[in-house]
Amino acid sequence: MPVDINELVAAAQSRIREVEPGDCLAGEALVVDVREPAEFAQGHLPGAVNLPRGVLEFQIRAHPAVACRTAGSPAPASLPLLLYCLTGGRSALAADSLRQLGFEDVRSLAGGLRAWRNAGLPVSMD
Template sequence: MEHSPEFLALVDAARARIREIDASELAVRLTDAPDAALIDVREESEYAAGHVQGAEHIGKGVIERDIVAKHPDKTQPLYLYCGGGYRSALAADALQQMGYTHVVNVDGGWRALREIMPTE
């Protein structure tokens, strides 16, 4: 997918403020932090078509509204992914602004993860 320069600028600004890991690091990170949550921020139809095994769906459009009810501990490690790491970067930035202290964007997203992680 080709993204507009305006969207890419928004994502780049968010990436300057958040933590990111490469998709290849995710399995180790989840093993090292058994209390971590893996959150798929894609659209419901994308999630239904396939997702990383054990991932929870909270779409980017509602994550700010729903995150506190689902994950009230703002120190819990939260790993976010989307299709390629763009939307999840924006969601990670928003969660940090809400006071979450261990939010990590998975760069490469579903396109990379489906090749290296168990999927459903």
């Protein structure tokens, strides 16, 4: 039986770890914005890299930010990742996909960029 998108996101959220905006470990994790490039250009978390949801699973291991952080260390699967989108749905699905691909330390930002902004946290335009 088909499910709707809300059920799909809820199922993914039950299998992943979500973190609240105030609890993010920005310095420890590679922050990945899974929105489209045009959305990223309108504002993003400071230090985030843009890897859209549509290509994330195909490009994550080859992305320069991943290669840079894992040089001389264990495989990229052990790299802490914090994923986010606008409201948390796409990032939950993306975190679940990466978990299935063997990434061990993946988190999704609960409520996404909208919750981040509502918490009064900084947004970068660079």
